[in-house]
Amino acid sequence: DQQVKQNSPSLSVQEGRISILNCDYTNSMFDYFLWYKKYPAEGPTFLISISSIKDKNEDGRFTVFLNKSAKHLSLHIVPSQPGDSAVYFCAASAGGNTPLVFGKGTRLSVIA
């Protein structure tokens, strides 16, 4: 049973446009959400996070939105750049020392 779902395996966007990556979750105990970025042959790297007490968190070109009632979050990248091409993983935590639960990832391709 997938608790964190990324239903789009891939996404293709033109350079300069907005990229929107979506993530849904089923466990209402999750209260902290993260996005990781992964390039080929490298480990995932932390990108941005959001606590359940917020509905938006922004860091430069990256913004994460959280809709708790819909159990949905999204990552917006504006403007998209070719260097953003990578696999993006959504992850969630129920707090304390409970482990992160990852989605399957979405492969973003930014076309110049």
Added chain:
Amino acid sequence: EAGVAQSPRYKIIEKRQSVAFWCNPISGHATLYWYQQILGQGPKLLIQFQNNGVVDDSQLPKDRFSAERLKGVDSTLKIQPAKLEDSAVYLCASSWELERQSELFFGEGSRLTVL
């Protein structure tokens, strides 16, 4: 600052053979994690250490997988005997503290192919 080091990067073995992966976390990081990432899936936690004690190994297939973290620094993950379904990338990660999960630093991973 040196990152999380893992070796070997690639390993090919036949089923029923054994394999071991090594991880050296970032200096000073108390918490160490082993994740399994099967192709097309997200990382799945296998085991979590705080210093040299196990915090969570509920998803570790203990009949064939074992892990240790001697002296609270380096860690080794062993599979014996390997099965075809163990083909995956094994990711090691570390963090300063147990609760600061946003600051997980991952290594490059060890890719295992079981034939």
